[in-house]
Amino acid sequence: MANVNKLKNKINNNTNFGEKIKDVVMNNIVTIIFVVLCLIGIKLSGLPIFFVANELVTRISRNSFLVLALIIPVLAGMGLNFSIVVGAMAGQIAIIAVTHWGITGLPGFLLCAVIAFPFAVLFGYLTGKLLNKTKGQEMITSMIVGYFANGVYQLVFLFLVGTIIPMKNNVLMLSSGVGIRNTIDLSGGVKETGIKYALDQILKLPIFYVLIAFSILAILYNIFKLTNRRGIVNRREKQNKSKDSFKYIVNMSMFAILLILSIVIVAGNTPLKNIQLPVVTVIVIGVLCLFNILIVKTKLGQEFRTVGQDKHIAKVAGINVDRIRVLAIVISTVLAAWGQLIFLQNIGTLNTYGSHEQIGMFSIAALLIGGASVSKATVGQAILGTALFHTLFIVSPLAGKNLFGDAQIGEFFRAFVVYGVIGVSLGLHAWKNRAELKRKLKIE
Amino acid sequence: MDRSIRELMNHLGLPRIIIILFFISICIMAVFLGLPTDMLTNQVLVRIGMNGVLVLAMVPAILSGTGPNFGLPLGVICGLLGTLISIEMNLTGFPGFFAAIIISIPFAVIVGWVYGLLLNKVKGSEMMIATYTGFSVVFLMSIGWIIMPFKSPEMVWPIGKGLRVTISLGERFAEVLNKLWHIDAIIPGFGELKIPTGLLVFFFILCTIVWLFLRSKSGLALKTAGDNPKFAIASGINVDNNRIIGTVLSTVLGAIGIIVYTQSYGFIQLYQAPLMVAFPAVAAILIGGASAQKAHVSHVILGVFLFQGLLTIALPVASSIMSEGNISEALRMIVQNGIILYALTKVIGGE
Numbered sequence: 001m002a003n004v005n006k007l008k009n010k011i012n013n014n015t016n017f018g019e020k021i022k023d024v025v026m027n028n029i030v031t032i033i034f035v036v037l038c039l040i041g042i043k044l045s046g047l048p049i050f051f052v053a054n055e056l057v058t059r060i061s062r063n064s065f066l067v068l069a070l071i072i073p074v075l076a077g078m079g080l081n082f083s084i085v086v087g088a089m090a091g092q093i094a095i096i097a098v099t100h101w102g103i104t105g106l107p108g109f110l111l112c113a114v115i116a117f118p119f120a121v122l123f124g125y126l127t128g129k130l131l132n133k134t135k136g137q138e139m140i141t142s143m144i145v146g147y148f149a150n151g152v153y154q155l156v157f158l159f160l161v162g163t164i165i166p167m168k169n170n171v172l173m174l175s176s177g178v179g180i181r182n183t184i185d186l187s188g189g190v191k192e193t194g195i196k197y198a199l200d201q202i203l204k205l206p207i208f209y210v211l212i213a214f215s216i217l218a219i220l221y222n223i224f225k226l227t228n229r230r231g232i233v234n235r236r237e238k239q240n241k242s243k244d245s246f247k248y249i250v251n252m253s254m255f256a257i258l259l260i261l262s263i264v265i266v267a268g269n270t271p272l273k274n275i276q277l278p279v280v281t282v283i284v285i286g287v288l289c290l291f292n293i294l295i296v297k298t299k300l301g302q303e304f305r306t307v308g309q310d311k312h313i314a315k316v317a318g319i320n321v322d323r324i325r326v327l328a329i330v331i332s333t334v335l336a337a338w339g340q341l342i343f344l345q346n347i348g349t350l351n352t353y354g355s356h357e358q359i360g361m362f363s364i365a366a367l368l369i370g371g372a373s374v375s376k377a378t379v380g381q382a383i384l385g386t387a388l389f390h391t392l393f394i395v396s397p398l399a400g401k402n403l404f405g406d407a408q409i410g411e412f413f414r415a416f417v418v419y420g421v422i423g424v425s426l427g428l429h430a431w432k433n434r435a436e437l438k439r440k441l442k443i444e
Numbered sequence: 445m446d447r448s449i450r451e452l453m454n455h456l457g458l459p460r461i462i463i464i465l466f467f468i469s470i471c472i473m474a475v476f477l478g479l480p481t482d483m484l485t486n487q488v489l490v491r492i493g494m495n496g497v498l499v500l501a502m503v504p505a506i507l508s509g510t511g512p513n514f515g516l517p518l519g520v521i522c523g524l525l526g527t528l529i530s531i532e533m534n535l536t537g538f539p540g541f542f543a544a545i546i547i548s549i550p551f552a553v554i555v556g557w558v559y560g561l562l563l564n565k566v567k568g569s570e571m572m573i574a575t576y577t578g579f580s581v582v583f584l585m586s587i588g589w590i591i592m593p594f595k596s597p598e599m600v601w602p603i604g605k606g607l608r609v610t611i612s613l614g615e616r617f618a619e620v621l622n623k624l625w626h627i628d629a630i631i632p633g634f635g636e637l638k639i640p641t642g643l644l645v646f647f648f649i650l651c652t653i654v655w656l657f658l659r660s661k662s663g664l665a666l667k668t669a670g671d672n673p674k675f676a677i678a679s680g681i682n683v684d685n686n687r688i689i690g691t692v693l694s695t696v697l698g699a700i701g702i703i704v705y706t707q708s709y710g711f712i713q714l715y716q717a718p719l720m721v722a723f724p725a726v727a728a729i730l731i732g733g734a735s736a737q738k739a740h741v742s743h744v745i746l747g748v749f750l751f752q753g754l755l756t757i758a759l760p761v762a763s764s765i766m767s768e769g770n771i772s773e774a775l776r777m778i779v780q781n782g783i784i785l786y787a788l789t790k791v792i793g794g795e
Contacts, residue, residue, distance in 0.1 A: 412587045
């Protein structure tokens with residue numbers, strides 16, 4: 001696999017610049033199509049840019065964590081983990097418990113995270129075990145696991161709570177004393193009852209001021225890296241040096257553009273400058289991004305990658321393949337549980353039997369729109385995908401209404417896109433795999 | 445004796461044994477709770493006929509090697525389209541019913557053919573791709589239901605655009621099959637037995653056709669292509685073509701299946717209704733004893749009886765034990781998806 005990539009790179013270097021551009025376009029065709037779709041959608045919807053941007057900031061901070069939870073199973077070659085739904089259920093179990101005990105605000109949120117952890121580990125372990133029995137069909141299995149777990153979840157919270165599991169709470173439970181209500185308010189009117197905005201409200205700053213500070217820091221970091229490379233004597237690193245310098249300069253100029261843009265917006269006194277950024281939530285997301293990037297550099301991360309590339313070689317190399325795969329799912333499930341907590345503390349209402357259902361699909365669609373595939377996903381793709389996906393979400397009903405005179409068409413189109421993009425990327429992946437397999441057989 | 449029981453247990457698998465025992469215990473409970481057994485029996489009979497053809501649609505797909513047809517919504521949508529056109533043509537009764545079937549078949553053949561080509565490109569991940577193809581087509585057609593130029597006032601919204609979400613077939617061909625040769629017998633000690641003979645006969649005729657087809661030359665080729673593709677190639681059978689034939693057959697049966705279903709249900713359900721239609725059908729055939737690679741017509745009959753019987757009887761039993769909520773819905777999800785998961789663990793290959 002690595003050799004093939006090297007060969008590809010060599011070929012790419014030899015071909016001319018035009019070919020290269022074509023390659024880049026073809027490799028990112030999904031993302032490009034969605035950028036165009038989003039731009040058309042924004043134009044058609046006629047929504048004020050302030051509204052779209054504000055909504056987008058909220059939605060990105062709300063959903064990114066869940067999308068990022070998908071990356072490690074992809075790394076481990078298990079495809080897109082539809083069973084993050086199960087993780088979301090673990091998060092909701094914790095929320096129901098904590099709301100029942102009446103612990104609110106940040107302590108409640110942290111307690112939720114602690115309680116969700118063992119549940120998520122257990123669920124992830126079981127899912128992982130099952131996925132080891134269905135190698136090659138992980139995605140459909142994880143999807144059905146989600147449906148199956150949903151049935152068990154309903155059974156527990158509709159019928160066992162109050163009968164087998166002792167619980168008494170007039171607010172949370174149905175009037176008969178058995179089962180949890182359909183919706184649980186996490187904020188409550190005058191008196192706080194839940195964990196709404198527990199994380200978001202800690203610190204809120206205008207986003208463009210944050211961006212200015214961030215881009216200045218980033219530029220300084222890049223300058224530091226660039227100047228600090230002088231003393232390298234290692235021959236191999238010297239070869240990479242010019243390439244690296246180029247990378248740093250590109251990064252720097254991009255941040256410079258961001259900086260100028262932010263300054264223009266702040267100085268221009270547009271309404272955009274009032275958009276608030278939930279700083280702590282974004283920091284938590286940033287930490288997860290770093291975790292996903294750094295784990296690749298550890299031994300465990302390398303084992304994930306080896307298993308992902310070739311299970312047989314991994315086995316020969318002495319890696320316990322099944323254990324690594326279970327671990328990947330456990331990590332993903334735990335992250336999904338926490339991601340669901342972040343999601344719900346922003347939404348403010350727990351839809352007991354519905355909040356988790358769509359999580360897997362929406363997160364996966366977002367990741368794929370960002371340009372990821374079944375076998376490769378990066379942090380950048382996750383964030384970009386979330387942004388594009390939610391832009392489409394915000395604008396499509398109004399765009400549909402303005403274009404066809406019916407908001408429903410926009411909504412159906414949106415759903416079609418969600419399912420379609422998953423179907424198409426899965427199809428393309430399977431098709432590429434087959435083509436490669438055929439080529440290999442021919443060579444042999 | 446002991447050994448043969450163990451063999452039978454192994455052959456059935458734990459989930460199936462649990463489901464069968466569960467079914468039996470629910471039947472016993474229904475009797476003890478004093479539920480009207482005659483009504484339940486009648487309902488089970490109707491639901492076997494209603495859902496049977498949709499389950500039958502799984503057989504050619506599984507046998508041709510594409511796995512359980514999770515893309516059943518494609519066929520269902522063709523069937524719905526046929527029904528709508530039949531109503532638009534202002535047909536009623538049997539002509540309406542058969543016109544719906546005849547109109548939907550060409551659509552289903554074309555859709556199934558294209559879908560078969562797609563499935564040939566993605567060998568090894570058919571189930572996942574099929575699921576998402578089905579899902580996305582349901583939403584694409586949701587747009588279609590809004591913008592299609594149907595005129596019949598029974599079908600379109602009086603104000604606004606598009607077709608209604610549910611369309612009544614009461615004036616058209618609701619229950620034409622159910623009422624055909626309908627037997628009404630009062631059996632002492634049991635109650636009133638109503639047998640929807642026409643519906644069941646129609647289902648069994650289709651079963652027989654599929655059964656006969658599988659014994660014909662092309663049916664054998666289809667089975668060989670699915671069972672052992674390498675051997676099939678060696679014997680000069682075109683595997684890809686046979687997979688397409690299996691998919692087309694499955695799609696056509698799906699189209700007929702939904703028409704049978706709607707005539708018995710009395711309403712056409714559009715928009716998101718066909719979204720999850722494949723899962724109960726897949727679960728039913730798996731409960732009947734099929735796997736992702738092997739299926740018989742007998743599995744269809746046994747499976748649809750067990751699964752639909754379970755669902756029909758569990759509902760009143762559950763609600764007489766617990767008044768609140770809909771426990772049978774949760775049970776349906778667990779049984780349905782549990783059996784699919786079990787079948788997935790038995791899929792060979794992958795590594």
